[in-house]
Amino acid sequence: MNRYGPFNWILLVLSSLILLFLVAPLLGLFLQTGASEFFETAKDKEVQDSIWLTIWVSFSATFFFAIAAVPFSWLLARKSFPLKGIVQGLIDLPVVLPHTAAGIALLGFISRDGLLGKAASSIGINLVNNPAGIALAMAFVSLPFLINSARDGFAAVPERLEKAALNLGAGRARVFFTISLPLAWRSIITGFVMMFARGMSEFGAVVIIAYHPMIAPVLIYDRFTSFGLSYARPAAVLFIIVALIVFTALRLLSDRRKTVVTKREYADS
């Protein structure tokens, strides 16, 4: 009793309540879904297509936006410039915006009358109700996760390593690719996984831009409103399982590098 004083017991009870709150609905969802309806849904071509669409569109959005977002994160970590605080605030804005509002804002931008929409339609692409539009909606709400994580990663790289590389004759681009990027890699991967995950789970912004083709969250909503809870539930369970498998695989891949390094450290010591 001495070892576990009243404060520790209170902490334990509060923590258990939080965990229960997080786990109970998911557990309920799984328990209430019968095996036959689950496998039937898993075989449903419409469901399969929507899950596949969600994964590849979110991954593509993360991948293509990372090409610009990662160097931008380095800039935020290393350089001072006028109105930097405001720029930082703008990056975080999508996190606090209602996502439907973000979708409406984006729709104005990518519809045929909008700036980007006009440019896209001039080469024959209609961004609304198109995977490209879905990708933009996913990226709009999930970019802060990548930018902030990569920025923190770059900030943690000692600046004098970059200075030493410059002193050794390397140009700015070589310093970025050989020193800054490899040393901030873990934070960038973490940000990448978080952006990808956030993109996959997005509903509010996407549903405004594209009801069709249906990504998994829209499909679940559609089945719920059209046919009710019992019809939506197996699709939700399937999507949760697929999402868990994808994230676990990504985390394992990014952790493997860490494990290899740790093993080498032991071998050397």
Place this chain on the structure above:
Amino acid sequence: MLILKNISKKLGDFHLSDINIEISEGTYYVLLGRSGSGKTQLLELIAGLNRPDSGEIWLDDENITDKKIQGRGIGLVFQDYAIFPNMTVSGNIGYSISSGSYDKTEVREKVRKVADELNISHLLDRDTRHLSGGELQRVALARTLITAPRLLLLDEPMASIDASLKDDIKRLLRNLNRKGLTIIHVTHDYREAVSLANKVGVIHNGKIIQEGNTDDVFRKPVNKFVARYSGVRNFFRVDFIKENGEWKAICDDKLIFSLVENDYPKEGLMILRSDDIKIFNKLPSNPLVNCFKGMVKEILPSEYGMEIIVDAGEIFYVDVSADTFKEQPVEESSEVWISFDPVAGIALHGTS
């Protein structure tokens, strides 16, 4: 030759102001100063990592003030070495040449050659994260030397290595200098300047307050700060008078020191280096000038041997070698006689 002309730079609340230095080829220049005095900032200006607000930097008759860092031919070894943790030792050493016109075999040969010179060939395939301070320093030096710099800048090179390795590193640096490499070495430790430098600059609050040959700076410090910084611990506030053609310094009406002929102010500070004072455990048979009776207050082991603190009306700090101390041992609270040559007494104008 490196020339800094009227260099000034504002960095936050700190100013480097009006720095003028001339360092001829082959010089080993030690820039001495406390942490925060502006030593590292000055090195970064010379290397090109920062630009001065005003003034010019010339290297070998070329104005390099606005020249790109990559084209200056100046090597900088950082205080904590800044070794790239994502590369092996050979990856670090070959970094500067691995993207250029050399093929892989040439890079490997060049890396091997410089590693041989610095006795680190056995480390080439090692991960850098488990190297000792001394090994890291050699890797950092090799990485810089492979670029064949015109000028080598060293930021506190002895700060992070074991005392036992310092002599090795000093020998290495001395050899590099003897081969003709101009070196600027910044440190807070005057002993490094004594053992390595042929020219010394003392920097304080962003200003060079004294510069010159090592002996001149340490023998004739311009003020108390430089004297204290160059290891002097005996300071006496005195009046200088000339009596019967001989100069004397009167300290607090208690002690009278005989001095050699020189240009003395009316009053000021007289300084004495601790190793210029001799100590005897009985009254010396030969009459000596500047000989005072005192009592040993404390005996402390020091790098030099022993430090003996003597109260002879004023406190004297006396350094004796371990051998001398063995030959003529003294004890705390015992009576002793101290003496110094009139040449050893140096006058400082002013008292600060």
